[in-house]
Amino acid sequence: MLPRYYEFYNPVKVLSGDHALENLPYEMAHLSASRPILLTNQQLVEVGLTRILESALRGSELVIAAQFTEIPPDSSVHVVNAAGRVFREAGCDSIIALGGGSVIDTAKGLRVLIGQETDDIMQYMGADIVKPARRVPFAVIPTTAGTGSEATLVAVIAHPERQVKMEFVSHHLLPDLAVLDPRLTRSLPPRITASTGMDALVHAIESYTSVQRNPLSDAYAWAAIELIRDHLPRAVANGHDTEARLAMANAALMAGAAFSNAMVGLVHAIGHAVGAICRVAHGDAMAILLPHVMEYNLDLVHERYGRLLLALAGPELYAATPAPERGQQAIAVVRAFSQRLHEACGLPLRLRDVGVTDDVLPAIARTAINDGALLLNPKEAGLDDVLQILRQAL
Amino acid sequence: MRWLKALLLRILLWFLGRGICACARLDSRAAAEVAGWAEGQGLCLQIAPTGPAMALTKSDGRLRFLGLRAEPAADLVIQFKHPEGALPVFLGRQSIAQAYAQRRMTMKGDLTFAMSVVRVMLITEAYLFPGLITRRIMQRVPEREVSAARVYLSTLLTA
Numbered sequence: 401m402l403p404r405y406y407e408f409y410n411p412v413k414v415l416s417g418d419h420a421l422e423n424l425p426y427e428m429a430h431l432s433a434s435r436p437i438l439l440t441n442q443q444l445v446e447v448g449l450t451r452i453l454e455s456a457l458r459g460s461e462l463v464i465a466a467q468f469t470e471i472p473p474d475s476s477v478h479v480v481n482a483a484g485r486v487f488r489e490a491g492c493d494s495i496i497a498l499g500g501g502s503v504i505d506t507a508k509g510l511r512v513l514i515g516q517e518t519d520d521i522m523q524y525m526g527a528d529i530v531k532p533a534r535r536v537p538f539a540v541i542p543t544t545a546g547t548g549s550e551a552t553l554v555a556v557i558a559h560p561e562r563q564v565k566m567e568f569v570s571h572h573l574l575p576d577l578a579v580l581d582p583r584l585t586r587s588l589p590p591r592i593t594a595s596t597g598m599d600a601l602v603h604a605i606e607s608y609t610s611v612q613r614n615p616l617s618d619a620y621a622w623a624a625i626e627l628i629r630d631h632l633p634r635a636v637a638n639g640h641d642t643e644a645r646l647a648m649a650n651a652a653l654m655a656g657a658a659f660s661n662a663m664v665g666l667v668h669a670i671g672h673a674v675g676a677i678c679r680v681a682h683g684d685a686m687a688i689l690l691p692h693v694m695e696y697n698l699d700l701v702h703e704r705y706g707r708l709l710l711a712l713a714g715p716e717l718y719a720a721t722p723a724p725e726r727g728q729q730a731i732a733v734v735r736a737f738s739q740r741l742h743e744a745c746g747l748p749l750r751l752r753d754v755g756v757t758d759d760v761l762p763a764i765a766r767t768a769i770n771d772g773a774l775l776l777n778p779k780e781a782g783l784d785d786v787l788q789i790l791r792q793a794l
Numbered sequence: 795m796r797w798l799k800a801l802l803l804r805i806l807l808w809f810l811g812r813g814i815c816a817c818a819r820l821d822s823r824a825a826a827e828v829a830g831w832a833e834g835q836g837l838c839l840q841i842a843p844t845g846p847a848m849a850l851t852k853s854d855g856r857l858r859f860l861g862l863r864a865e866p867a868a869d870l871v872i873q874f875k876h877p878e879g880a881l882p883v884f885l886g887r888q889s890i891a892q893a894y895a896q897r898r899m900t901m902k903g904d905l906t907f908a909m910s911v912v913r914v915m916l917i918t919e920a921y922l923f924p925g926l927i928t929r930r931i932m933q934r935v936p937e938r939e940v941s942a943a944r945v946y947l948s949t950l951l952t953a
Binding site: 403404405406407525526527528529564565566567569610611612663700769770771772774775776779780782 | 871891895896899901909910
């Protein structure tokens with residue numbers, strides 16, 4: 401059934417596959433960009449990913465005018481401001497982000513800073529209030545296959561002094577280009593491959609059942625789930641499986657496009673809080689919490705989960721499962737999928753496996769109920785509900 | 795008809811704003827939420843492009859209705875993009891979550907604070923709207939701790 405009203409926006413041009421990076425100069429030239437700042441982090445420089453980019457750009461008219469690598473795992477307003485100073489001093493005209501979630505969030509913050517011609521991005525915190533005075537061409541080259549940030553309208557940037565995580569939601573944060581080149585995720589260790597891949601799976605499942613879901617976001621979510629089902633175990637087993645790596649990069653982008661237009665739900669609300677309070681890696685928290693939140697939501701979205709069984713498990717199991725049991729069976733398939741990844745690379749299955757203890761659960765629950773993702777979960781959840789889910793996941 | 799809708803929205807915003815303040819005084823859950831807000835923290839609800847607005851702020855430990863006016867510098871500014879997107883929410887035909895899902899509004903400020911504001915609004919709606927309406931737009935209608943008549947009286951008489 402169609403929603404009475406919905407919006408969908410995904411203007412990102414996707415360059416996917418062999419030598420995708422080599423097409424970047426051509427595409428940037430079409431965006432009238434010639435002097436980009438490259439945002440990345442030191443670790444990615446050390447493993448040689450920036451060298452792959454430099455090699456791809458060699459001989460082109462695209463000149464990296466400045467490189468900014470001081471980006472920690474949790475980006476902050478100070479990092480964005482520092483990148484802004486480098487951008488302005490070097491006379492840059494565009495942004496290339498090479499990295500994972502934190503690098504891409506920093507780049508989105510930088511785009512707001514430069515686009516709004518401001519020194520304080522704090523005033524643009526919120527949903528749908530960015531109206532850029534200047535258009536800054538922006539390309540993203542993801543080095544993990546999970547966040548989908550290359551196709552989302554969201555950025556989270558910390559303000560340490562005010563002790564807030566500033567959330568920016570705006571269509572103007574979406575990049576112009578997303579470059580999915582399997583060379584860039586090849587060196588990702590199996591454990592991180594599994595964790596980030598599960599993040600993408602959660603994006604897809606939560607957007608498929610979100611209050612904001614729509615037919616277009618459903619299509620992206622569905623395609624992402626099928627790709628993850630078939631390729632995540634392969635990418636974990638063999639990082640040099642180029643086909644699996646590329647499929648996962650596509651899946652992450654599609655799941656990102658789905659959640660950018662349908663948003664996420666309770667798994668993310670609790671997962672953000674677990675990450676903030678216990679420093680648990682985002683993908684690990686997602687993988688652990690997913691089946692527990694699905695159990696919680698089941699009575700209200702039984703039919704939606706039932707449909708997802710086809711994407712999660714394929715036609716044989718779907719056809720063999722009576723309709724009333726498909727929702728519960730979908731959760732069982734998710735559990736079995738996580739278990740398989742646990743056996744392959746040690747993906748954690750319980751919160752206690754990642755250092756969460758019983759005494760911090762109330763604090764996590766209090767933080768979770770203030771997360772905006774909760775608003776769009778198909779089933780309302782209060783403090784006690786979140787606490788119960790956390791105890792089950794512990 | 796436009797002026798009529800604008801007038802209706804002014805009346806509904808007036809009731810909602812003062813009703814939220816009344817609930818913050820009379821309902822323990824709303825009071826607990828507001829107790830967590832910083833002194834001077836406030837919100838503004840407005841209808842674009844030039845529609846009515848109302849503002850609230852916490853002052854001397856109490857939530858106060860500042861009147862039917864815009865406060866662009868408020869910590870949280872929720873702006874409906876159009877009166878047609880706002881009316882279903884204020885008439886109890888659509889939940890605030892559904893309106894957000896349909897991107898009927900923009901939010902300027904800390905979205906964490908917005909969640910607390912939404913919870914207070916839901917409690918207020920449970921008093922201001924009859925059960926028939928709230929059951930349609932909420933999965934769990936907050937139980938009334940005091941009578942709706944008392945909240946209405948406080949809404950009308952005390953700002």
